[in-house]
Amino acid sequence: MTQNTSTKDQPVDMTEQFRQERAARIRAMAGDKALKETAQAFTIASTRAGYSYNFSWLGRPIIQYPQDMMALQEIIWEMQPDCVVETGIAHGGSLIFSASMLTLLGGDGYVVGVDIDIREHNRAEIVKHPMASRIRMIQGSSVDGGIAQQVCNSVAGRKNPLVVLDSNHTHEHVLRELELYSPLVKKGGWLVVFDTVVEQMPADFYPDRPWGIGDNPMTAVDTFLKKNDRFVIDEAMDAKLAVSMAPRGYLRCVKD
Ligand SMILES: C[S@@+](CC[C@H](N)C(=O)[O-])C[C@H]1O[C@@H](n2cnc3c(N)ncnc32)[C@H](O)[C@@H]1O
Numbered sequence: 001m002t003q004n005t006s007t008k009d010q011p012v013d014m015t016e017q018f019r020q021e022r023a024a025r026i027r028a029m030a031g032d033k034a035l036k037e038t039a040q041a042f043t044i045a046s047t048r049a050g051y052s053y054n055f056s057w058l059g060r061p062i063i064q065y066p067q068d069m070m071a072l073q074e075i076i077w078e079m080q081p082d083c084v085v086e087t088g089i090a091h092g093g094s095l096i097f098s099a100s101m102l103t104l105l106g107g108d109g110y111v112v113g114v115d116i117d118i119r120e121h122n123r124a125e126i127v128k129h130p131m132a133s134r135i136r137m138i139q140g141s142s143v144d145g146g147i148a149q150q151v152c153n154s155v156a157g158r159k160n161p162l163v164v165l166d167s168n169h170t171h172e173h174v175l176r177e178l179e180l181y182s183p184l185v186k187k188g189g190w191l192v193v194f195d196t197v198v199e200q201m202p203a204d205f206y207p208d209r210p211w212g213i214g215d216n217p218m219t220a221v222d223t224f225l226k227k228n229d230r231f232v233i234d235e236a237m238d239a240k241l242a243v244s245m246a247p248r249g250y251l252r253c254v255k256d
Contacts (some may be wrong), residue, residue: 023236030239039242044201052245055093058100060125062093063166064249067192067241069097071250072164075190077102081162082109083155083251085184087142088166088194089115089178090154092135093124098164099131110134112154114142115167142167143176152184160186166194169211174220182231185253191231193217193249218248 029035046052052063062069076084076098078250084098095113102109111134118139126135136154140147142165155161159182165177174193198206198216206212225231230253237250 026240027235029242030235035242040200043197043243044205046243047197047201047205057093057097058129058131060093060096060129061091062098063090064094064194065243065245066083067243068245071237071241071244071246072097072102072192075192075250076105076162079160079162081104081160081189082107083160083162084109084111085151085155085181086111086113086164086166087115087181088136089113089118089122089126091122092129094128094164094166095135095137096129096131098162099134102134103131110136112136112138112151114147115136115141116141128230130253143173143180148180151181155184158187163191164194165192165217167210169195169198169217169222171211171215171217171219174217175223177219178224178228180235182228184255185231187230187253187256189253190234191218191251191253192246193221193251194246196221196247196249197245221248221251225251252253 026145052065053061053064055062055064057069081102084102086094086098091096095111098111102111113135116139118137123137126132126137137146142148163181163185165181167173167177182191195216196216196218198211199213199218203213213250231251232254233248234250234252238244238247
């Protein structure tokens with residue numbers, strides 16, 4: 001505990017003071033209209049420019065905004081998962097990210113990734129990466145019953161899984177993923193749903209995609225939460241990130 005005696009007899013816990021100031025700042029940001037408009041303008045312009053494809057984690061392309069990677073880092077430190085289940089592998093950057101975080105935690109944690117199409121060149125790079133020993137990959141659709149069973153079997157016995165959904169972004173698909181994989185998450189854990197931002201983008205933004213306004217991960221989260229009281233949206237996460245591909249997609253598990 002860091003203490004400072006700034007007033008006569010009252011010791012001040014500097015760590016707690018910092019925490020409280022930060023929480024107050026984030027609450028203020030939640031109502032900051034100018035910041036929200038600026039963040040929205042950046043989100044639209046940067047998504048149009050393909051910004052999410054600009055980054056790598058330990059050498060592998062990761063299709064994420066840096067803000068969301070920071071959020072995941074905070075979540076992983078807070079919840080100390082002993083495994084991470086991810087739908088949507090692409091180039092493998094997010095698997096490598098999670099595996100590297102589990103390595104920093106120590107312990108025997110590992111990552112299970114599912115993708116309907118694991119490209120050979122991506123698989124080859126992932127299996128030769130220094131993080132490979134902590135990664136298991138399953139090829140198939142994340143909403144296929146047999147594939148979901150394989151995923152669940154591969155984390156059987158794990159006490160605290162983190163689940164991250166980032167595959168097909170239609171309402172129906174994400175809702176099914178939520179039904180299949182949310183039971184893995186325990187009280188105090190997290191479930192992260194990416195690309196909820198689709199709901200907040202201009203109507204004509206995804207002309208070549210099956211998802212769009214009214215049919216996307218955010219609508220799936222909303223439907224899921226109407227009948228599932230184990231999870232709540234962490235609105236402070238949205239407020240502090242300001243820019244995120246997963247607004248209203250950071251779900252805390254509050255019930256066993
Ligand atoms: C946005 S990318 C994943 C990005 C990755 N999580 C990252 O952060 O770098 C989406 C991936 O989902 C995969 N995908 C699409 N439909 C799927 C399905 N039905 N089941 C599993 N994966 C699917 C695609 O093949 C693609 O690799």
